Amino acid sequence: MSFTLKQARYFVGIAEYGTISRAAAELSISQSAVTEAVKDLEARLGVRLFDRRRRGVELTYHGHVFLRHAKAILTEVSNAEINLADKGATVSGTLNIGVTSLTSGYVLSDLLSRFRRAQPGIDVSAVEDTGEYLEHLLIGGELDVAVMVVSNLRNAQALHSEILAVSPYRLWLPIGHPLCSHESIALDDLTDEPQIVLDIDEMQAETDRLLSSFQVRPRIAFRTRSVEAVRSLCASGAGVALLPDLIYRPWSLEGDRIESRDVSARLPVVQVGLVWRRGATVATAAHAFLSVAQSFHAPRLR
Template identity: 60%
Template structure:
């Protein structure tokens, strides 16, 4: 039996909430309906999508792989519905879009491609800059919306934001590093390790604040604006890095392995989302962009 869109919706909701009860509350349906739908989906796929434990559910590796496809299917369906339902006179206009450099390659590219396919008549102008400058442009009315990190958003009274993705921090390590054998890693295990610091999109500021909250002063071995440089330096043993899962990849450009270990219990997640001026009268192109981004929202995994 082929799986249904409803089963995919329930599965994604459980993955996002971490519990069946949380998914049931979010969708306003019974827990038994969600439980049965997920079990049917697992039977159809022939794999276990979740590991059950008393406090909730952990997504399995096959479940994580399937989640990416399920999210894409639901986003494609939402996009198709929106294209069909839009009136012709609502698919033209302009959209001035800002993005920070880190987010541009990992979040915006697919979202922007979907938007241009759905609304080819909209003239989209984009600018890439740091968060502070994008906030200035948003407040001044020079941008309609920005896709950026929300953790260090400064002018929250003048700006409205909506989270699209929550990405926990992980510790990047070279293969064979002593910390790769630990079942769990605490902040005190990281103190004293040479740190490769990424300096784009306020990541450096966030990392320093996080370590400072634990009374730790990082021993910075290298500072760079290049994610690929961080990967290469970590992979060759020059240091470790504390960065969001959003940008983790298991290999450097040279083909060396990079290990990642969960430190989310100690550190809050990075929030990526949309920002626009509070009280702004939303144009139809902006409404469409926000709706498409919401439909593509990435689930938060626990």
């Protein structure tokens, strides 16, 4: 028996917000309605989509598989609505986008998929580079817009930015780790834990602030520029990691489980947003992209 679009929306809401109560609040419906919809959805699909935890819910393996399909379905429905509502508003032209490695891997594909369906007449060219170099290209007029971390713009006076979403830091740890059973985890609990640090330029300021939050210098076991290496090391028990929720996935490449937990401390956040040259005339193609991006919710960004 088929499921409904409403059930898919409720499911995606819970997956993105992490709790039924918050999803219900964001969707402006009752918790009981969300709970019943998901129970019925699981019964129709014949699989369990969520593991219930004390502090919320977590997707099961089947839940992660269905999440990809549910988002694709809802995106197609949204694109159909956009195309029918704005049938005469499609434009042509070229669009030059800049992305960093972080946004390229975890934001751009979904965003571009939505944009290309809304504006099939626009030719898109994307370049991936460091945030510093993308700022240089934006100021020089070689890029129309960039999707990047906007917390630490070096040329803020010359650039305009708009935050798309904010991603908090959470603790990654291997399944079975003693801290998995803690109802509340503090930074002091991590003092003796070997830390795996993701050492990439665009998050350098946030990483520095994170490490300075510890009262005692943390024990750093590995520094790497690879998110997949962090996942593998963490899942294998080589250490724990504090990283933005944006890049969290519950499985390593080897298929090992990675748990994620909140930490009761003032941790930095990663702000992902749009950046373009201040005072520049926004071309029609760029304006169309900004319109689509401003209504876009990247996966796992809160």
